[in-house]
Amino acid sequence: MRNRIYDFTADTEADLPRGVLLWLGLAQTCQQLRTEFRPICMKREIILLWGEVTGYLHTFFPEINGKIENAEFVPKGMTVVTPWRGEEEGDGSELDLLPIIKVGLCRPDFTCRFVHDKTSMNHVFEDGQYDPDAFAEFIIEDSGSLEEVVRNRNEKWLLEIATGVIKRIMVSNIGVYGPPQAEFYMKYSLSGPELDEGGEYSSTELYFRSVGLFEAWKWSDFPAFPALEFEA
Secondary structure, eight states: OOHHHHHHHHTTTSSSSSSSSHHHHHHTSSSSHHHHHHHHHHHHOOEEEEEGGGHHHHHHSSTTTTTTTGGGGGGEEEEEEEEOOSSSSOOOEESSSHHOOOOTTSSOOOOEEEEEEEGGGGGGSTTTTTOOGHHHHHHHHHHHHHHHHHOOOHHHHHHHHTTTTTEEEEEEOOOOSSSSSEEEEESOOOOOOOOTTTTBBHHHHHHHHHHTTTGGSSSSSOOOOOOOEEEE
16 A cells, blocks of 8 residues: 555656655655655656756765765656747856766666756747747757767766766756857866868867767757866
8 A cells, every 4th residue: 555655646746847856745754654655756757947956966866985875766767847948048057967977877777858848938929839840950959969968878988977087067058049058177188189180070079079979969060069178
């Protein structure tokens, strides 16, 4: 009977964005309920608003001494919801993808999706209606590259994350007509010739090729590669 209640509660809240987990009150009722119910809910797929992702990860899956706490409770999937602001300027809010990547590496079947909040699109149209196909290009620009980065399993990429070469991956300008912006903060700056031997690719392009992320930014004829920033 308790298991049926746990499953019902978890399924009922599975389709709601929740930066503060709504079921937490039930998990805090007593030690037995916390022991039995908390793992069930934490491992379910979760929907989070863009501005609540960092707090959620820091609270439930902090990185301590290079290891993710509560790794056994990492959810199967995460959906990050960002508002659509149309022609408006981005609000300047940034999100560090690196904690999401590290948490996702804790379970092989982890998936992460980035979607726009459809209700926030209503202010773009007087009649409150929008054509999903008309926004397909912009949604791909916002979500496609980010999802590619999160699910990348290139060996060099994973090694640079594990050894702390990659320190932050800050993304912004999400939910507007302009392309998303990203900055990779690294322990070292790129060295070597500005162009490869054939003169075809810049050092930035070569780096993203080497870590398996070159195709992630080719959503147009003019790839908008993230900036690579040195951070000691």
